[in-house]
Amino acid sequence: MSTRLATGGRLLETGRAVNFTFNGKRLTGYEGDTLASALLANDQMLVGRSFKYHRPRGIVASGGEEPNALVGLGTGARFEPNQRATTTELFDGLTATSQNHWPSLEFDVGAVNSKLGRFLTAGFYYKTFISPRPFWKHIYEPIIRQSAGLGKAPKDRDEDKYEHFYAFVDVVIIGGGVAGLQAARAAGQAGAKVLLMEQTAHWGGRAPVDGGSVNGQPVDKFVDEIVSELETMDNVTLRTRMMGAGVYDHGYVLGYERVNDHQPDAPGPRHRLWRIRAGQIVTATGAIERPLSFAGNDIPGVMLASAVRDYAVNYGVSIGDRTVVVTNNDDAYLTAITLKNMGLDVPVILDARAGGGGALADQARDLGIRVENGKGIAKVLGGKRVSGVAVCAQAGEGAVVEEIECDAVAMSGGWSPVVHLWSHCGGKLIWDDAQAHFRPDVDKAPTGAQGEAFVAVAGTANGHLDLAAVLADADAVGKAAAKATGFNPKRKAAPVAEATQAAPVEAIWLMPQGAGINLRMKSWLDYQNDVKVSDVQLAAREGFESVEHAKRYTTLGMATDQGKLSNINGLAILSDALNQPIPQTGTTTFRPPYTPISLSAIAGQARGEIFQPIRKTPMHSWHQENGAHFEPVGQWRRPYCYLQSGESTKTAVHREITQTRNSLALLDASTLGKIIVKGPDAGKFLDMLYTNMMSTLKPGKCRYGLMCSENGFLMDDGVVARIDDDTFLCHTTTGGAESIHGHMEEWLQTEWWDWKVYTANVTEQYAQIAVVGPNARKVLEKLTQDDISADALAFMSFADITLAGIKARAYRISFSGELSYEIAVSASEGRALWDKLLEAGAEFDVTTYGTEGLHVMRAEKGFIMIGDETDGTVIPQDLNMQWAISKKKDDYLGKRAQERSHMTDPTRWKLVGLETTDGSVLPEGAYATAPGTNANGQRNTQGRVTSTYHSPTLGKGIAMALVLNGPDRMGETLEFPKVDGTVVTAKIVDPIFYDKDGEKQNV
């Protein structure tokens, strides 16, 4: 059983007990524990179930590579699934639940899958559920979904705070082990601005556990000293609990800082996502130990040798009283020696190498530990826990020579450098046969725009497994990084560590070498996704020869741990099955993030009230206080209508329109785009932008214009006012303000750069209020001394007036068909004018109307709306707007496009009005059907509804539509099938339903 030892626990504050729960069970750990170490201290070996077979799973590792110990952490608004126990720091009140089990962790029904294991092989789902086809959707998928998935999705809104942070440094170093520390010192001493990040809460990486000496003193002292030194350097920033999540082009690095995971009630953000630009990136990310593939290597109690050592030294936790060590390299001997020195029993070290180990092996023997060379594990004995191992010769087929009782197995299959961050941006790898691992090819680093390397790799991550070599390498890399960013490294010598004499590792991909199918089916490669040696071999036999294909077919390395433990073992097995060397098989692609990061950290501050910017006009708060039912228009919120008590949106719109047409109403039109165009060539410029002639417009006058894209399609419309000889003000649609301004600038900067024109987007400078209705002039006259009579301020002209003491520009333009003024005042005075107009309008029973009233009234008048009648495929000619296209001009944007044959095709659908014969409202976007069917067996069509409303003015449904030969078919009826199967008939009519002669707006 696993338990807490009386001694050890380098990272613990044993004076401070911490309470937590696991599956509701109250447990105690110490400050400094990880959740994993605390669970082990409480003999909680079983922590979860595997994905496919629901096999019992225990903790395998001690860091971010852990595949099994995933838990649901927290409750309610702080619940988060799939959290690694090995990287979760223990805090008081932590609650954790295990995942993927039913009804309980100890007794799981799904484990029956395990007995069916021989049927659930690679590609099982693909093969089995493919037929009969309809069964997939209705039977197989729902059942599989029920049993699939690890953690449960949170149900409540995350209550924590998250943020981003932008940082710019010369050198960013990822990994705070001895290599990262030394590289930081070397670069920092040269004067470079350095950011060093370490994913755990502690500096030094593995070195304090693995031991050794530097400059004649123990390595942990060396770590303390170098950290103290770095802390005094102003140009070096040290951050713990911050993981290098991804490396991207142009020296961009994402740092994932877990600010408050270990103290959830502290103020401040839970996570902070650092978005870093660096001149040079150094990955000092260390290495990960590989498991060995032997039967039963997934039984709880089988653990990486380095993890066993970590738990003992860092947390004072023993995994068992009797630990068998099995290895193919010298490093695992350290575990045996450590355990033995702590008074624990190591019955045997099984060294798969026939020649055995080096100096450490001698040391182990001197301690009295039995060492068996050329031996391995035939299988692990036990179910939910290890009870022993069956020993065999590595060279054989697994004939058991001896069974040894034990309650833990410490395995080491060699070390793989963490090459992920090196690879994210294209760094290449080479296979190092001597060390049996892939390591970065330093000559093929990720390169920047000039072809220069911007990522370097240092220490163990660079394939140096010996402390002396690690420090020498890190020092050189740190100096080189500083040099690459323009600094002069100091000629200080690197710290010198005592070199060790190790026997070389031997590549062992299967134990024993000739294991039969029964053993291979129990030799796990991917613990989380339940992929075994036999599955990869089957995939190879079935032709999945590319490592990327084999990965997807078997799901090897596709779990939340992304195969940190399994990938190399898996592709070695694949290579063996394909009878090709490992480099020829290659690796799968490494992609960010290194380990999963929270979605909330990516969202950063963009949540709640500041999820996205909402643009507000100066009258926004009035709208809010007066029943506005808002709709989004771009990033603006505009009132759709204003709800009075008891009203539905439909009745409110009806009321607003009736009141407007009968008396007086206000509309907040501030969102309309307003662009100043000024210069000697402004008229010429606008003649090119608009289809009609603007240069002939007289100062003081307004003209409606259409703007087309180069391809002739209608993209915006609005009223242009000529302010003076050189200056025009172009109104655009609300959504077009920014894009039309950009469109203008693009033409001015790229094509007509020599034209003397300046533009300015002054959309937000003005609050614009439409004063609309038969009493519009009367209410304005109450507020001004200026002459705004029909003669003085005629239709389609404007005047600068003083209104209620406020300087205003009154445009006499109408989008409703009524007598109408659009009053522009400075935005800061918009609300004041709005209030005064409401006050003065009270005697006329003034109302306010929203966008829906605006839409209905313009439709009654037959005015088109960009985005309704146009959809990017419509030209002005389709809308019978030839009157707005100048015939005198040589050119305008879109002119030539509109002369293309398809654009002049007489069968293009054209704009008409529609009136339903039963008075109902046509559905949006409904199609008019035509006889017959097309090649796809669908009904032929001959028209499409572009706008459709109930007109309160006319008391019936009206619509606009694009119809084949429409204008020539007045009075004909069309059929519009509805989704409910019924058909509405509508008569083709003139699109101007109301006041065709414009008498109302012209009074």
Added chain:
Amino acid sequence: MSDAVSALNGATYNGFVTVTELGLRGMITLRGDLSSAGVKNAAIGVTGVDMPGQRQVHTVKESGLAWMSPDELLVMTPYAEVGDKLAQIDKLLKGKHYLAVNVSDARAMFRIEGAGVREVMAKLCPVDMAPDAFTPGVFRRTRMAQIPAAIWMPSDDAVQIICFRSVADYAFGLLKDAAEPGSEVGLFA
């Protein structure tokens, strides 16, 4: 003028820095040939500050000049003086090709003050806010989370921010969130 109200009417927040909406400020967009004597004289004439270089700003109290683009300056004045200043520019540049337009009411201006202002901005803008990189006098048009913004430091412990008026609420929300006590980063400390 008594009716004019800025977007947030001087709202304030006290976090690990203070956030203040500065109320109405005069701003004029001046476009023209920035190398021409006419434009330079007009800009300097109405503000009394030196012509700024690329990505630079010069201010004295509420008056100042900021470099917006190769052919655009932001002329800052007290709000009440915008009309006079515009008239002055028009007079000085009469006959020349230029554009001068009042944008005071299209904008909102914020000031944050305190030791942590660099951090607050570094949470929101993709800009190097380190003391050796962003110094008083630098003017930067950038983005603040999801909106355009222009920022500069009137002094070592203050940042002023200009954004569009319609998103003043959002900008204030961002600044408050970034300045929340306990969320200090400690990078520039």
